[in-house]
Amino acid sequence: MELKACRDRSIKIREQYHQLEERFHGSRWTVEEDTLAFLTDAGLVGRLTMAAQGRWPSEEKDRLAAKIGECVWWLAVLSQRQDLDFAACVEQFLEEKEKELKE
Known part of the structure; x- marks a missing residue:
């Protein structure tokens, strides 16, 4: 799967969870x-x-x-919430x- 597709699907799923949070807790x-x-x-x-x-x-x-x-899903969601491009974050890393390992 492409990272962009992973991000897009992750954001849609997270939006569904936000709706549940609003319904059960009154806020996201x-x-x-x-x-x-x-x-x-990650600990798990x-x-x-x-x-x-x-x-x-x-x-x-x-x-x-x-x-x-699930950890990859969270990272896609967290990058979006911080206005970061998920694929660009991975590519940059x-x-x-x-580069470091070639030196």
Whole structure:
């Protein structure tokens, strides 16, 4: 999947969650709350990776792929909420690392 398509689909899904937040809580989550949710999922990637490697007891090892996908989703959403181009963020990072590693 192209990063632009990933971003576009992610934003549509996030909008649906915003509607649920407004209905159940009277307001949308802030960007800070979204960031905390991302960090929670990133932590779960760590635990599920440890579980998959036999280093942490868990019955939910099969959730690792979905949690990795959810973290990418959050990053697409967070970049949009910060007025950043998701694909450009990834491209810039990769270019910087490639340049650093060539030196």
